[in-house]
Amino acid sequence: MLTLGISTSSGKFAIVFGIEKKVLYSSDNLKLSENKDIRKLVETGLSKIGKTVDDLSSIIVDNGPGGTSSVRTGVAFANSLAYALNIGVAPVSSLELLGIEAFDKFHKPVICSINSTKGNIFVGLFDKNELKSAKYGKIETILPDFLTFSDEFVLIGHQSTRIMELSQDKTYTDTNLTFANVETLLTKSHLFNDKIVKFPKYIIPITEENYQ
Amino acid sequence: MSDIILGIETSCDDTAIALVNSNGEVLSSVVSSQVDIHSEYGGIYPEHAARAHIHTILPTIDLAFKKAGVKPQNIEAIGVTRGPGLISSLLVGLNTAVGLGMGWNKKVIGINHLRGHLRSADLEQQRVKYPATILLVSGGHTFLAYMKDINDISILGTTRDDSVGETYDKVGRMLGLAYPGGPAVDRLAKEGNPNIAFPRPLLNSKFEFSFSGLKSAVSRFLAANPDALQADVAASFVQAVMDVLIKKSHNALKNYRSKSFVIVGGVAASPQLRQQAEKLCNKMKVELCLPPLKWSTDNAAMIALATWDYIKLNIHKEPIAQLQLPIFEF
Numbered sequence: 443m444l445t446l447g448i449s450t451s452s453g454k455f456a457i458v459f460g461i462e463k464k465v466l467y468s469s470d471n472l473k474l475s476e477n478k479d480i481r482k483l484v485e486t487g488l489s490k491i492g493k494t495v496d497d498l499s500s501i502i503v504d505n506g507p508g509g510t511s512s513v514r515t516g517v518a519f520a521n522s523l524a525y526a527l528n529i530g531v532a533p534v535s536s537l538e539l540l541g542i543e544a545f546d547k548f549h550k551p552v553i554c555s556i557n558s559t560k561g562n563i564f565v566g567l568f569d570k571n572e573l574k575s576a577k578y579g580k581i582e583t584i585l586p587d588f589l590t591f592s593d594e595f596v597l598i599g600h601q602s603t604r605i606m607e608l609s610q611d612k613t614y615t616d617t618n619l620t621f622a623n624v625e626t627l628l629t630k631s632h633l634f635n636d637k638i639v640k641f642p643k644y645i646i647p648i649t650e651e652n653y654q
Numbered sequence: 655m656s657d658i659i660l661g662i663e664t665s666c667d668d669t670a671i672a673l674v675n676s677n678g679e680v681l682s683s684v685v686s687s688q689v690d691i692h693s694e695y696g697g698i699y700p701e702h703a704a705r706a707h708i709h710t711i712l713p714t715i716d717l718a719f720k721k722a723g724v725k726p727q728n729i730e731a732i733g734v735t736r737g738p739g740l741i742s743s744l745l746v747g748l749n750t751a752v753g754l755g756m757g758w759n760k761k762v763i764g765i766n767h768l769r770g771h772l773r774s775a776d777l778e779q780q781r782v783k784y785p786a787t788i789l790l791v792s793g794g795h796t797f798l799a800y801m802k803d804i805n806d807i808s809i810l811g812t813t814r815d816d817s818v819g820e821t822y823d824k825v826g827r828m829l830g831l832a833y834p835g836g837p838a839v840d841r842l843a844k845e846g847n848p849n850i851a852f853p854r855p856l857l858n859s860k861f862e863f864s865f866s867g868l869k870s871a872v873s874r875f876l877a878a879n880p881d882a883l884q885a886d887v888a889a890s891f892v893q894a895v896m897d898v899l900i901k902k903s904h905n906a907l908k909n910y911r912s913k914s915f916v917i918v919g920g921v922a923a924s925p926q927l928r929q930q931a932e933k934l935c936n937k938m939k940v941e942l943c944l945p946p947l948k949w950s951t952d953n954a955a956m957i958a959l960a961t962w963d964y965i966k967l968n969i970h971k972e973p974i975a976q977l978q979l980p981i982f983e984f
Contacts, residue, residue: 481752496757508700512707518749525712526726526757564735644712649705 444497446484446523447627450516451508451556456624457483459491461630466491468625480519502627502634505533506648507556507564507578509593513647521644530638533645535578539622542630543566544598544607548615551592553601555581561602565652567591568642578653585609617630656730656818657896658722659965660754661958662715665739665767665893666794667691667703668951669720671709673729674958677776681722683948683955683960686710697708702743710751724860726758733961736764737976739794751973763964764956764973768795772807773914773963774956776947783913787906791927792919792951793834796863799904799981800910804963809983816968818895819921820866825872825891829884839888840924846885848893851903857898858914860905868873868894882896892926899938900930907938914942923948 444466447458448459448521450581455478467487473611488494503520506513506631517533524531540554545568558578567588574591577584581601585608589595594613597605639645646652658681663670672683687707691699719726731934734751737744748764755762771790775782788799788809788919797812819836826835831842851870855864876882879978907915915935921927922944933944949956964971969984 480749481756484756494941495759511704511745514704514742515745515749518708518746519753521708522750522753523757524753525715528753624809629747641712641716647705651705 444493444500445502445628445631446498446513447502447624448480448516449478449504449622449627451504452621453482453509453512454481454517454621455512457487458624458628459487459493460628460631464631467579470624477508478545479515491638493552495523495527495577495589495604498525498529500529501531502631503531503533503629503645504536505645506536507558508536509654515618517645517647518614522528525641525644528640530637530640532634532637534627534634534637535566535573535576536602536622537564537566538568538573539626540598540619541566541573542571543619543626543631544596544617545569545623547617548596550571550596550615552587552592552598552617553605555601555605557600558650562650565601575654581605582608595599655751656728657840658724658729659958659959659961660729660732661954662732662734662747662751662839663770663952663954663955663957664707664711664743665735665737666743666952667698669707669714670952670954671714672776673718673722673956674955676962678779678959680777680955681724683949683953684714684715684718684721685953686714687719691832698740700740700742703740703793704746707746709955712830715754722783729760731961731965733759733763733957733964734764735767735770735957735975736973737767737979738970739767739977741975741977745976748858748973750976761970762973763959763961764971765964765977766981766983767957768979769963769984770956770960771795771918772790772799772801772981773804773959774918774949774953775943777949777955777959782916783941785910785912786914786916787903787910787912788916788918788942789903789978790901790930791818791917791921793817793823795919796865797981798861798906800912802908805967810910810918811859811863811902813863813865815866816869816901817862818863818865820920821869821895822921822949826855826870828876829888830874834920837923840926842885842888843892846883846887846889848889850890852890852894854876854894854897857901861902863898894927896930899927900934903931904934904938906935907940912940914943915940920949925946943944
């Protein structure tokens with residue numbers, strides 16, 4: 443029951459292999475891997491754990507939002523590998539990944555943010571293993587709605603400082619993180635099981651057109 | 655060794671997949687067109703092109719295998735366009751190919767898109783007699799090349815700015831015609847008289863092309879003459895383009911002994927170009943080689959056929975995107 447996790451949304455390509463929530467190998471994107479060759483990452487990982495691609499039983503892929511070309515690269519690879527092996531693939535939003543990581547540490551509602559083009563931001567409100575809301579636009583416009591949810595928030599992502607500046611009457615815990623650990627795809631894989639699809643269904647990257 | 659290559663082409667706005675054997679026989683060729691997506695912009699919108707590729711690529715691959723009645727286990731390798739092209743579109747095809755290659759345990763070779771175009775004339779049957787002069791006229795490229803044989807290619811001249819296909823599309827947009835502009839401009843041109851003196855850029859340069867000045871001249875003319883007959887504008891523009899293409903082709907055939915004159919690329923569909931090229935070839939006593947139109951525009955069968963050349967010459971190129979790629983490079 444070997445699972446491959448792929449995260450490319452931050453622009454730092456990372457993969458993780460594991461069996462049921464146990465991580466067997468991680469390319470560790472927190473150590474700022476600049477490797478943009480997914481094939482090499484996967485081949486290296488398989489070799490380290492003494493497995494082959496035929497041992498894979500599922501893939502979990504971060505489908506953004508994030509760097510548009512980076513996300514497409516990871517998703518295109520995940521889709522085609524799953525198709526070739528006739529196995530399932532599950533999408534996980536990068537906002538959800540950020541939310542899971544921050545909530546796990548602080549157990550408070552999380553505001554996650556990812557920069558987009560033209561000054562627009564993807565913003566997510568995460569609480570208790572669930573992305574409650576995801577919005578796209580100017581942070582000043584989105585924030586007031588989210589802030590009604592609680593008086594205390596954990597912040598993760600590109601806009602944490604800006605959020606604290608914009609609304610100083612709330613209490614914040616800043617994670618100082620802008621992207622999630624790829625291992626979260628494996629350690630929390632039970633949260634994504636119901637999202638697994640098989641061809642003719644496949645994964646589409648999250649963009650400003652389909653962020654909700 | 656198996657006898658089938660899977661070709662993948664996503665360098666621009668068409669998702670194209672094909673299965674081709676070593677004789678150039680096309681077992682299946684499926685093209686998912688994005689014309690409807692880009693028509694409102696009057697040209698290719700790169701981000702939308704890449705998004706469409708990721709929607710269509712797996713269903714198109716699946717359909718190509720079903721149409722050919724071939725199992726993935728039976729292919730020899732995967733040939734995928736690595737450039738030149740739009741980076742965001744190339745990445746979808748390349749990473750899809752890499753995933754498939756890993757899952758099926760097949761070699762993945764990065765193919766030069768331009769080599770695909772040069773080989774497209776030999777799909778389904780051997781048409782080109784070497785040595786040959788090739789005119790590639792498409793939305794992305796315009797050049798004249800000389801091929802002593804399949805593996806010995808020299809570039810004679812290329813465009814310094816816009817491609818001829820792009821110029822057609824822009825003029826089509828100026829005339830309010832539907833995208834893609836090429837066929838619409840050619841159709842309108844047939845109803846008009848070429849009575850406007852548009853420039854023939856670089857006419858006296860032997861093999862080099864330039865079309866941006868012609869495009870600007872049409873724009874300036876339309877701004878100054880809003881009541882001009884559109885059919886006359888189209889006819890005059892097309893005549894200017896043809897004069898340039900035919901003059902340069904004549905220069906090439908005069909200077910480089912050729913058995914065939916091959917025209918490939920989307921603009922090869924132009925009836926005016928076909929007619930004038932025929933006259934030129936009759937005069938120069940060279941065989942005119944025009945592949946079927948389906949092989950003239952971007953397709954994956956040409957990529958698969960080019961892949962066979964790489965395999966036969968034992969050339970392996972990594973499936974890594976290259977925005978710029980010269981024609982002589984494998």
